[in-house]
Amino acid sequence: MADTQRTLDALWRIEGARIVATLAKVTGDLGLAEDLAQEALVDALAQWPKEGIPANAAAWITAVAKRKAIDAWRRSTRLDERHREMARNLRESTEQAWEPIDDDVLRLVFTACHPVLSREAQVALTLRVVGGLRTEEIARMMLVPVATVQQRIVRAKKTLAAARIPFEAPEAQTWGERLSAVLAVIYLVFTEGYAATAGDDLIRRELANEALRLGRVLLGLLPREPEVAGLVALMEIQASRFSARTSRDGSPILLADQDRSRWDHSQIMRGRRALERADALRHGRGFYALQAAIAECHAVARSVEETDWDRIVLLYGALCSLAPGPVVELNRAVAVSMADGPDAALRIVDHLARQGALAGSHLLPSVRGELLARLGRGPEAAAEFRLAASLVGNQRMGAVFRAKAGALQTGTSGELRQPPQ
Amino acid sequence: MKFMLIMRSTQAAKKAYEKADFNEIINAMGAYNESLIKAGVLLAGEGLSDDLSEAFVVDFSEETPIVTDGPYGEVHELFNGFWILQVSSKEEAVEWASRAPLGAGAKLEVRRVTDMSDFEDFADNEYLKKEEVWREELGQP
Numbered sequence: 001m002a003d004t005q006r007t008l009d010a011l012w013r014i015e016g017a018r019i020v021a022t023l024a025k026v027t028g029d030l031g032l033a034e035d036l037a038q039e040a041l042v043d044a045l046a047q048w049p050k051e052g053i054p055a056n057a058a059a060w061i062t063a064v065a066k067r068k069a070i071d072a073w074r075r076s077t078r079l080d081e082r083h084r085e086m087a088r089n090l091r092e093s094t095e096q097a098w099e100p101i102d103d104d105v106l107r108l109v110f111t112a113c114h115p116v117l118s119r120e121a122q123v124a125l126t127l128r129v130v131g132g133l134r135t136e137e138i139a140r141m142m143l144v145p146v147a148t149v150q151q152r153i154v155r156a157k158k159t160l161a162a163a164r165i166p167f168e169a170p171e172a173q174t175w176g177e178r179l180s181a182v183l184a185v186i187y188l189v190f191t192e193g194y195a196a197t198a199g200d201d202l203i204r205r206e207l208a209n210e211a212l213r214l215g216r217v218l219l220g221l222l223p224r225e226p227e228v229a230g231l232v233a234l235m236e237i238q239a240s241r242f243s244a245r246t247s248r249d250g251s252p253i254l255l256a257d258q259d260r261s262r263w264d265h266s267q268i269m270r271g272r273r274a275l276e277r278a279d280a281l282r283h284g285r286g287f288y289a290l291q292a293a294i295a296e297c298h299a300v301a302r303s304v305e306e307t308d309w310d311r312i313v314l315l316y317g318a319l320c321s322l323a324p325g326p327v328v329e330l331n332r333a334v335a336v337s338m339a340d341g342p343d344a345a346l347r348i349v350d351h352l353a354r355q356g357a358l359a360g361s362h363l364l365p366s367v368r369g370e371l372l373a374r375l376g377r378g379p380e381a382a383a384e385f386r387l388a389a390s391l392v393g394n395q396r397m398g399a400v401f402r403a404k405a406g407a408l409q410t411g412t413s414g415e416l417r418q419p420p421q
Numbered sequence: 422m423k424f425m426l427i428m429r430s431t432q433a434a435k436k437a438y439e440k441a442d443f444n445e446i447i448n449a450m451g452a453y454n455e456s457l458i459k460a461g462v463l464l465a466g467e468g469l470s471d472d473l474s475e476a477f478v479v480d481f482s483e484e485t486p487i488v489t490d491g492p493y494g495e496v497h498e499l500f501n502g503f504w505i506l507q508v509s510s511k512e513e514a515v516e517w518a519s520r521a522p523l524g525a526g527a528k529l530e531v532r533r534v535t536d537m538s539d540f541e542d543f544a545d546n547e548y549l550k551k552e553e554v555w556r557e558e559l560g561q562p
Contacts, residue, residue, distance in 0.1 A: 006510065006512045007512055007516070009510065009512065009513075010509075010510055010512035010513040010515070010516045011516060013508070013509055013510075013513050014460060014513065014516055014517070102459070133509075206509075209507060212461070212507075213460075213461035213462065213507065214461065215461070216458070216461030216462075217459065217460065217461040220458055220459035220460075220461065221459075266464075266465065270464070
């Protein structure tokens with residue numbers, strides 16, 4: 001029984017998306033499709049230990065789920081023509097050999113990330129039906145109670161049904177926007193794993209790996225979308241720093257201080273290949289590909305000093321035009337400080353401050369503090385670091401800022417450190 | 422979790438392979454690789470040449486390593502390719518490995534690739550910790 005459960009879990013990881021996609025295609029309802037598949041899994045768990053695992057287990061599950069749908073409709077009192085037609089389709093498709101279609105999996109991805117759902121619901125549903133993760137696994141990785149994940153998934157299914165969202169990929173005119181939403185969901189899962197400060201490092205890494213897996217699946221489905229390749233490239237290159245980015249006691253190590261020999265160089269290679277793929281499509285670099293290109297500059301540099309900062313400044317400039325925002329601008333300022341010195345960078349940061357950008361965030365004062373320290377303006381720098389410490393939520397980062405402020409006051413020269421990337 | 426699927430073939434299997442339709446073999450392998458890519462689990466994979474004139478063995482049993490021709494004097498099972506997969510469980514690795522399009526005489530040896538957690542155990546090893554203290558006390562790097 002326990003063995004069968006583990007085999008089923010593994011099978012579900014591999015085939016779950018295709019099973020649900022096939023069922024959703026014939027029923028037109030993602031929520032119902034997932035419920036049917038779950039019921040079929042319960043049957044499998046009961047029957048397989050006695051009868052053995054069928055040769056084509058995924059086809060078995062799909063067929064059982066379809067039969068359940070037909071039975072349910074037969075019993076249904078309000079059997080209208082629509083349901084009769086569906087039952088006919090189901091019967092026909094059950095008799096045919098099981099041949100899942102990539103297009104149906106793509107429909108599944110777009111429906112799970114439909115804008116009618118909240119971001120939280122999109123994430124839970126995508127991990128559940130596209131990633132094939134169990135609810136307990138999602139809860140463990142996202143650091144939320146199991147009941148919360150269950151609720152999010154149930155609510156997401158109800159919302160899709162209530163809004164009568166068709167099981168379809170978007171039309172051409174909304175394609176870009178809808179694809180952006182899918183990419184945002186995957187990248188959010190990745191950053192939950194990569195950038196979260198709470199939780200066990202191994203679990204966070206698992207979550208980041210799930211995002212990478214989803215990204216690769218999407219790249220298999222949409223091989224000609226440069227931003228999908230760009231996102232995979234970005235995630236691969238960032239994830240390559242996993243082992244180097246925290247010290248043994250769990251405190252963060254900034255990019256400049258990381259032991260670069262501990263970066264996963266085969267992962268960097270995979271990221272660079274994905275970026276090449278994005279570039280080869282010749283549509284120009286988008287939001288993710290540009291960030292991947294910046295990450296690549298760091299990944300190939302042997303040290304902070306040997307980093308091609310001029311190139312990074314250019315890439316941030318392009319990113320600022322494409323996706324203007326104070327965080328991108330602040331990152332550009334850091335790159336400018338490395339390429340052209342702290343004076344030029346301080347002008348950018350002060351301009352941001354005058355606009356009131358990033359008020360209430362530690363980001364601006366921490367960068368401003370670094371720049372002022374490099375310019376020898378110790379007392380002003382110390383004040384900025386104290387401000388950053390009072391604003392940052394993460395205690396470990398707060399301690400880092402206070403230490404910097406203290407060092408500046410006692411006259412020890414402050415060194416420039418970039419914000420963590 | 423990463424697993425390496427190590428392909429091994431006996432000479433008999435290789436002979437049978439030579440008689441088989443090579444196009445069919447390439448197609449079956451291609452379809453398998455494509456399914457791995459589409460599932461997002463394939464990290465790396467290579468085939469190894471069976472031209473033994475390009476192969477050699479380095480033996481470390483003597484003080485100086487000895488380089489000899491060919492994999493081994495008598496070849497029973499030849500290591501001829503590998504895949505590295507990133508999966509969520511051993512069972513998932515079993516499922517993927519079982520789907521490889523290999524015939525009689527071929528085997529897959531599947532091993533987990535070590536990761537950070539293996540070395541973390543190492544770092545917490547009592548003797549290693551002790552050694553760190555000794556080194557600190559003695560002022561050794």
